[in-house]
Amino acid sequence: MSKKLSYLIIISIFTSLLLVACGSSQPATTSQNGPDTDGDGIPDSAESLLGTDPNNPDSDGDNQNDLADQNPVMAENPIHETSTTVAITISGLQVENNTDIDGADVADHLEFKVANTTKNGLTNFDIYYTITDQTTGVVQGYYRTLPNFTVKAGEVKTIHFDNTNQPDHYSVNPNNAFYKDVNPLTLEVTLHVPGYAPNTASVNKDAAGAEGGGE
Ligand SMILES: [Ca+2]
Numbered sequence: 001m002s003k004k005l006s007y008l009i010i011i012s013i014f015t016s017l018l019l020v021a022c023g024s025s026q027p028a029t030t031s032q033n034g035p036d037t038d039g040d041g042i043p044d045s046a047e048s049l050l051g052t053d054p055n056n057p058d059s060d061g062d063n064q065n066d067l068a069d070q071n072p073v074m075a076e077n078p079i080h081e082t083s084t085t086v087a088i089t090i091s092g093l094q095v096e097n098n099t100d101i102d103g104a105d106v107a108d109h110l111e112f113k114v115a116n117t118t119k120n121g122l123t124n125f126d127i128y129y130t131i132t133d134q135t136t137g138v139v140q141g142y143y144r145t146l147p148n149f150t151v152k153a154g155e156v157k158t159i160h161f162d163n164t165n166q167p168d169h170y171s172v173n174p175n176n177a178f179y180k181d182v183n184p185l186t187l188e189v190t191l192h193v194p195g196y197a198p199n200t201a202s203v204n205k206d207a208a209g210a211e212g213g214g215e
């Protein structure tokens with residue numbers, strides 16, 4: 001091997017090592033503990049144990065990263081609306097025995113119908129919901145905005161939380177109590193549109209957990 005060739009090989013190895021060190025050729029969020037998909041500093045495997053969302057750096061939506069959040073699955077309700085004008089009603093709140101539009105069974109998930117009783121289209125919805133373990137009293141609380149969810153005047157629309165990525169379906173923490181806690185649960189949902197009174201509804205879920213994960 002010529003001196004020049006040896007030199008080129010050494011340069012090539014050094015460059016490769018430098019790229020790896022800089023994270024240019026590797027996801028910066030993969031560590032010896034496995035992938036950290038959402039980059040919040042908690043590996044996916046640990047998120048499962050902690051009950052946090054591996055695809056969301058702020059599982060409960062309270063603007064504190066899962067790693068920094070003292071209770072990463074409990075957000076206080078940030079919806080403080082003074083308006084008492086009714087614009088929306090919730091019906092058909094369901095967390096079990098869900099079916100698709102053809103009536104076929106689908107995995108258990110949170111879904112409900114939203115009616116717009118105004119003469120205007122509504123958008124910029126946000127939602128706060130709690131999951132309470134009826135046996136232990138432990139409460140999880142989640143807040144999120146609902147971008148792209150709109151309800152026309154007089155329209156009734158169904159919204160889902162199930163990680164299936166369809167229109168009007170929004171993601172949920174697949175490790176939350178709904179999916180991981182086998183005790184009977186109570187879910188309470190508060191839906192809000194700015195400038196109108198929030199609407200709240202609740203539903204109980206039987207013991208034994210969901211049929212399928214929130215994937
Ligand atoms: Ca993570």
Ligand SMILES: [Ca+2]
Nearest residue numbers: 053056057066
């Ligand atoms: Ca997370």
Ligand SMILES: [Ca+2]
Nearest residue numbers: 060062064069
């Ligand atoms: Ca948080």
Ligand SMILES: [Ca+2]
Nearest residue numbers: 069071072074
């Ligand atoms: Ca929190």
